[in-house]
Amino acid sequence: MSTRTSVTANRLLDACQALLCETDAHEELTTRRIAEHAQATPSAIIYHFGSREELITAVAERVYRRLNAERLALLRRAVDRRFPEPADLDEVIAALVGPSIRWAADPQSSYPVLSYFTSMAHAHRDDTAHYRRIIEDVQHHKAFIPELKRIAPWLDEVDIGWRLNCALGIRSQVTRSRQRTELLTDHQMNLDDPELVIARMVEVIAPMFRR
Amino acid sequence: MSTRTSVTANRLLDACQALLCETDAHEELTTRRIAEHAQATPSAIIYHFGSREELITAVAERVYRRLNAERLALLRRAVDRRFPEPADLDEVIAALVGPSIRWAADPQSSYPVLSYFTSMAHAHRDDTAHYRRIIEDVQHHKAFIPELKRIAPWLDEVDIGWRLNCALGIRSQVTRSRQRTELLTDHQMNLDDPELVIARMVEVIAPMFRR
DNA sequence: GCCTGTTTCGAACAGCATTTGAATTCCGTC
DNA sequence: GACGGAATTCAAATGCTGTTCGAAACAGGC
Numbered sequence: 001m002s003t004r005t006s007v008t009a010n011r012l013l014d015a016c017q018a019l020l021c022e023t024d025a026h027e028e029l030t031t032r033r034i035a036e037h038a039q040a041t042p043s044a045i046i047y048h049f050g051s052r053e054e055l056i057t058a059v060a061e062r063v064y065r066r067l068n069a070e071r072l073a074l075l076r077r078a079v080d081r082r083f084p085e086p087a088d089l090d091e092v093i094a095a096l097v098g099p100s101i102r103w104a105a106d107p108q109s110s111y112p113v114l115s116y117f118t119s120m121a122h123a124h125r126d127d128t129a130h131y132r133r134i135i136e137d138v139q140h141h142k143a144f145i146p147e148l149k150r151i152a153p154w155l156d157e158v159d160i161g162w163r164l165n166c167a168l169g170i171r172s173q174v175t176r177s178r179q180r181t182e183l184l185t186d187h188q189m190n191l192d193d194p195e196l197v198i199a200r201m202v203e204v205i206a207p208m209f210r211r
Numbered sequence: 212m213s214t215r216t217s218v219t220a221n222r223l224l225d226a227c228q229a230l231l232c233e234t235d236a237h238e239e240l241t242t243r244r245i246a247e248h249a250q251a252t253p254s255a256i257i258y259h260f261g262s263r264e265e266l267i268t269a270v271a272e273r274v275y276r277r278l279n280a281e282r283l284a285l286l287r288r289a290v291d292r293r294f295p296e297p298a299d300l301d302e303v304i305a306a307l308v309g310p311s312i313r314w315a316a317d318p319q320s321s322y323p324v325l326s327y328f329t330s331m332a333h334a335h336r337d338d339t340a341h342y343r344r345i346i347e348d349v350q351h352h353k354a355f356i357p358e359l360k361r362i363a364p365w366l367d368e369v370d371i372g373w374r375l376n377c378a379l380g381i382r383s384q385v386t387r388s389r390q391r392t393e394l395l396t397d398h399q400m401n402l403d404d405p406e407l408v409i410a411r412m413v414e415v416i417a418p419m420f421r422r
Numbered sequence: 423g424c425c426t427g428t429t430t431c432g433a434a435c436a437g438c439a440t441t442t443g444a445a446t447t448c449c450g451t452c
Numbered sequence: 453g454a455c456g457g458a459a460t461t462c463a464a465a466t467g468c469t470g471t472t473c474g475a476a477a478c479a480g481g482c
Binding site: 217219251252253254255258259 | 428429430431432
Binding site: 006008040041042043044047048 | 459460461462463
């Protein structure tokens with residue numbers, strides 16, 4: 001196997017990402033089509049990544065990293081703005097859920113990669129690390145715990161983690177089950193405006209951290 | 212195609228469900244293996260159901276129906292207990308999320324079917340009805356709206372639907388991302404005890420519907 | 423007995439991810 | 453510039469997959 005950094009490897013990553021974002025027909029995400037799109041052969045995928053799944057995982061990891069960086073940058077900004085006082089709760093929650101919501105609403109973004117990847121990781125719940133590894137990486141989320149603890153010191157760390165987890169569940173529901181959200185709200189909510197959706201989420205999540 | 216009710220069709224449904232529940236290796240959910248387990252041939256799957264996916268969908272539908280019935284029975288019980296007063300909020304929320312949580316915690320249950328099915332339906336977001344049909348069926352969830360409206364009359368129907376949707380997101384997070392939940396709560400929460408988890412969820416969801 | 427419609431089955435087919443081994447390209451060293 | 457060994461590419465082959473097809477087996481009404 002190679003270093004995963006050759007020009008071909010990068011073209012494969014880009015091709016895979018493009019196919020995941022452009023089309024909704026993920027049936028067509030075959031090694032042959034990815035390779036064709038990258039001007040390579042299916043064997044190149046195996047050579048550089050070991051398997052088709054590991055290529056997809058590598059793509060997802062790239063995208064995840066960008067999303068996480070955005071999240072953490074927003075958290076830092078929220079903290080800095082009030083330091084040394086605790087950050088504003090609404091702003092921290094917006095930092096937590098905002099990037100996902102904005103990406104999911106933007107048809108230009110790479111969000112479909114994450115959407116597809118998490119579905120797959122859940123379906124193959126068995127499996128050899130490489131799917132789960134990314135899904136279970138909660139370090140960036142854990143970064144929110146200390147600040148939330150400062151905001152709501154009467155909650156212990158378990159309570160904070162539990163509420164954080166619930167907030168993430170709400171986020172997933174909104175980003176990944178858009179149509180269900182629409183049906184339950186009778187199409188009265190404008191899900192195309194991410195800032196409005198974020199405000200709605202803050203409105204529901206913030207009370208979890210209040211007395 | 213047949214009526215889907217012949218003895219062979221039923222054996223195929225049972226075999227598919229058994230394979231989905233028994234093993235974690237869903238790679239192995241092939242037409243040949245399902246057929247073998249049902250003492251039939253792969254062609255029988257096509258003949259009775261049209262495709263492998265439609266067989267899986269039929270299995271999921273069967274399981275969904277049972278879960279929904281359980282949910283609605285609990286809702287009715289909660290309503291009847293206080294009639295003509297509005298039902299107890301905590302009890303209504305427990306009716307909404309309880310069955311899923313209990314099924315997910317019970318290794319004997321058919322919950323893996325739903326877990327697998329929803330993942331697949333999300334991954335193939337493109338697609339021809341037959342996956343989505345079940346996922347987007349929110350009628351049983353909508354049944355909760357009128358009662359929640361009686362409990363929290365100061366919220367309009369959109370607010371209720373939105374909060375209901377958020378509650379479902381929390382439920383999904385807990386049932387489907389168990390390990391993430393464990394990590395965020397530092398393994399301090401006993402996720403094996405469904406009643407304890409339900410109580411924790413009520414504690415977080417109920418405030419959404421309070422003034 | 424036959425005939426019609428339903429159900430089963432085995433043999434094919436196209437497509438898939440991956441393996442293999444040979445061919446090609448690359449690059450530091452002579 | 454030429455050599456040698458490693459890194460990379462590729463075409464062909466392997467063993468899966470879901471599905472198609474046509475022939476066989478079976479059913480029940482006349």
